[in-house]
Structures are given as C-alpha cells and as structure tokens.
Amino acid sequence: MMSSECEYHQHPRKILKAINDTLDKGNNYGFDMQIFEKDESKQPRPRIEYETYLGEAQQIIKEEIKDYFIKHQPEISWIDFLAKCEQEQ
Numbered sequence: 001m002m003s004s005e006c007e008y009h010q011h012p013r014k015i016l017k018a019i020n021d022t023l024d025k026g027n028n029y030g031f032d033m034q035i036f037e038k039d040e041s042k043q044p045r046p047r048i049e050y051e052t053y054l055g056e057a058q059q060i061i062k063e064e065i066k067d068y069f070i071k072h073q074p075e076i077s078w079i080d081f082l083a084k085c086e087q088e089q
Contacts, residue, residue: 020047 069078
C-alpha cells in the first residue's frame with residue numbers, strides 16, 4: 001500500500017489510509033521483518049477516525065498556511081495556494 005515511485009515521499013491520502021490498514025503486514029522486504037514478525041497482527045487495532053480530527057483542524061491549518069505565505073513567501077498568493085489544495089480533495 002505504501003509504495004511510490006521515489007520510495008521516500010507519499011501522498012497524504014496514502015498515509016491516512018495506512019493508519020487504518022488492519023492487515024498490518026509491515027514491510028515484507030525489510031531485514032527487520034523477522035524481528036517483529038512474532039508481534040504482527042496479534043492484537044486488533046481500533047479504527048482511528050482521523051477525519052474528525054482533520055475536520056476540526058481545518059481552520060487552524062488554513063491560518064497556518066496564510067501565516068507561512070505572508071511571512072516567508074509573500075510573492076505567492078496564499079489564497080490561490082489554498083484553493084488549489086482544496087480542489088485536490
């Protein structure tokens with residue numbers, strides 16, 4: 001589930017999906033897989049309703065984006081940037 005072309009950067013949607021990946025198969029290619037294999041999927045994990053927390057944080061995130069662009073990149077319109085982010089949802 002967590003694969004990508006560059007192997008380092010993941011789309012936030014994939015990260016959030018992995019939070020509730022109840023199969024929890026881990027990294028099949030990692031050398032440390034054998035170390036943690038005994039603990040794999042022994043206890044069911046409760047589902048994390050991250051959508052609730054993200055919904056509550058949305059206004060704070062908007063204010064942080066605004067603050068960042070005003071202070072550090074004033075040549076970029078924070079309103080346009082935020083609109084593009086919201087279109088991606």
